[in-house]
Amino acid sequence: MAEHDDHPAYPVGLRLNGRRVVVVGGGQVAQRRLPALIAAGADITLVSPSATASVEAMADTGEIRWERRRYQDGDLADTWYALVASSDAAANDAASAEAERTRTWCVRSDDAEAATAWTPATGRSEGITIAVLTTTSQGRDPRHSAAVRDAIVEGLRDGTLAAPHHRTRAPGVALVGGGPGDPDLITVRGRRLLAEADVVIADRLGPRDLLDELPPHVEVIDAAKIPYGRYMAQEAINQALIDHVKAGKSVVRLKGGDPFVFGRGMEEAQALAAEGIACTVVPGISSSISVPGAAGIPVTHRGVAHEFTVVSGHVAPDDPRSLVDWEALARLRGTLVLLMAVDKIGAIARALITHGKSPDTPVALVQEGTTAAQRRVDATLATVGERVVAEEVRPPAVIVIGDVVGVVTDPAGLLEG
Numbered sequence: 001m002a003e004h005d006d007h008p009a010y011p012v013g014l015r016l017n018g019r020r021v022v023v024v025g026g027g028q029v030a031q032r033r034l035p036a037l038i039a040a041g042a043d044i045t046l047v048s049p050s051a052t053a054s055v056e057a058m059a060d061t062g063e064i065r066w067e068r069r070r071y072q073d074g075d076l077a078d079t080w081y082a083l084v085a086s087s088d089a090a091a092n093d094a095a096s097a098e099a100e101r102t103r104t105w106c107v108r109s110d111d112a113e114a115a116t117a118w119t120p121a122t123g124r125s126e127g128i129t130i131a132v133l134t135t136t137s138q139g140r141d142p143r144h145s146a147a148v149r150d151a152i153v154e155g156l157r158d159g160t161l162a163a164p165h166h167r168t169r170a171p172g173v174a175l176v177g178g179g180p181g182d183p184d185l186i187t188v189r190g191r192r193l194l195a196e197a198d199v200v201i202a203d204r205l206g207p208r209d210l211l212d213e214l215p216p217h218v219e220v221i222d223a224a225k226i227p228y229g230r231y232m233a234q235e236a237i238n239q240a241l242i243d244h245v246k247a248g249k250s251v252v253r254l255k256g257g258d259p260f261v262f263g264r265g266m267e268e269a270q271a272l273a274a275e276g277i278a279c280t281v282v283p284g285i286s287s288s289i290s291v292p293g294a295a296g297i298p299v300t301h302r303g304v305a306h307e308f309t310v311v312s313g314h315v316a317p318d319d320p321r322s323l324v325d326w327e328a329l330a331r332l333r334g335t336l337v338l339l340m341a342v343d344k345i346g347a348i349a350r351a352l353i354t355h356g357k358s359p360d361t362p363v364a365l366v367q368e369g370t371t372a373a374q375r376r377v378d379a380t381l382a383t384v385g386e387r388v389v390a391e392e393v394r395p396p397a398v399i400v401i402g403d404v405v406g407v408v409t410d411p412a413g414l415l416e417g
């Protein structure tokens with residue numbers, strides 16, 4: 001076994017695909033390390049009399065082979081890499097001694113000094129693995145390594161730390177779902193792409209606060225203000241996307257919620273495709289689920305609603321352009337979530353009642369959900385048309401119809417969006 005050693009560890013990336021790896025001990029350490037070994041394609045044998053439920057599940061699904069017994073000499077035969085992490089100190093010593101004898105790189109969770117390899121704190125971002133090691137066994141401080149790793153990964157993900165080639169992303173378009181409005185509710189990928197963009201074309205809805213954080217050189221365009229000229233508004237937006245990419249820019253089309261939930265995202269993707277321009281689609285948290293949730297309304301609840309249906313209410317039920325079967329919706333027992341329906345809610349409520357839905361069905365309107373201005377107004381199908389007017393509910397609002405509205409009461413204010 002190595003004597004006290006002040007030399008720095010030599011970092012390396014092991015390519016373990018198809019290679020035998022032995023793990024001694026099936027406890028929490030194995031549970032934490034096994035997923036990365038499995039992801040690396042290693043041929044893993046676990047030697048341990050017991051295992052945590054998660055480790056056992058990995059054996060059940062065939063991701064690892066589990067020998068339910070104590071370690072015995074010879075277990076490391078033909079092994080490339082060993083992880084020794086059992087609660088049995090004698091077994092750990094014996095396995096580590098065998099590893100030394102057989103020249104197998106060996107990590108020991110209980111004795112960093114005796115180990116011949118250390119596991120770095122690792123993280124991944126966009127095809128890059130970040131591995132952080134403290135230099136010597138004396139200075140080993142896994143928490144510090146993990147904190148440095150977190151800072152690097154977070155910085156890369158949100159774009160505050162960008163490698164030079166990252167700063168100048170290749171020209172292209174990303175259709176980014178920005179979530180319902182709270183700037184914390186955009187995805188990590190969306191936020192990083194935003195930080196790397198040259199041009200951002202943004203809708204009124206979505207996390208507009210994030211636009212203030214962009215560097216001054218980024219051109220921010222309000223989609224609602226793009227002049228149409230001879231186009232329709234959507235065509236003008238499509239054309240703006242195309243023009244900026246063709247000018248060599250990296251463009252983010254920032255949309256509210258999810259790009260494909262009443263977001264016309266696919267029309268934009270198709271317009272780009274017609275010009276031979278690929279686009280990256282980044283899903284977003286849709287207001288249809290998150291806004292009710294932020295107001296304490298679950299769109300499903302066990303024993304109450306087994307389905308939820310998201311409907312656009314931008315045209316009235318009797319409008320010949322309507323594609324919605326209100327009669328069928330009135331027969332559903334589950335939750336109806338209406339978007340873009342503030343103006344037409346009176347007519348919609350009447351149609352649902354006419355087709356058999358109870359006038360007492362609870363309704364909630366949640367305006368500007370997840371933002372500082374969020375407000376909730378409760379009604380029933382019979383009263384909602386009047387309540388919207390009396391309470392001056394304005395778009396954007398999500399309207400929830402169904403028993404889930406009343407199911408969760410939160411008098412103590414314990415639920416926070």
Ligand SMILES: C[S@@+](CC[C@H](N)C(=O)[O-])C[C@H]1O[C@@H](n2cnc3c(N)ncnc32)[C@H](O)[C@@H]1O
Nearest residue numbers: 257258261263286287339340368369396397398
């Ligand atoms: C054109 S749709 C876009 C929906 C979006 N793609 C999504 O997935 O949330 C706009 C409608 O979404 C709803 N909406 C979006 N954000 C909202 C918010 N923060 N609060 C309430 N309603 C919101 C409103 O019904 C609004 O009229």
